[in-house]
Amino acid sequence: MEACNVGGFHDPTGTRLLLNVWAIHRDPAVWERPTEFDPGRVLKSQTKIDLRGKDFELLPFGSRRRMCPGLNLGLTLVSYALACLLHSFEWSVPRGTKIDMREGL
């Protein structure tokens, strides 16, 4: 890679830049209540954001030349696995239990 300036920093030739996608996916300038578990958020406010690497706000599969070649299979398999689980089991939480959906390790 040629020398360039990124965000006011000079990067000499050969610099390896790594993007912090975790932070990008939690940018409060883009995402409302970014740390809250809300899988439907992309169906509501951010309907126009593309997850196929064209919009840099959402990069679950990366972007450009090294992006995930299994994107279509991945999307299909996630939907398929979820549909199988929902179809095959009755899901419930024990009475009185509240699931803690906060992020954590």
Ligand code: HEM
């Ligand atoms: C929901 C499922 C998946 C997600 C979220 C995902 C995500 C990713 C991400 C973020 C990268 C790195 C892209 C980058 O460096 O910019 C990647 C690379 C890659 N993925 Fe996936 N992936 C998924 C499923 C799959 C599947 C099903 C396959 C193959 C059958 C696959 C094969 C690959 C390969 C070979 C690379 C390396 C591409 C390269 O470095 O040129 N992925 N994936």
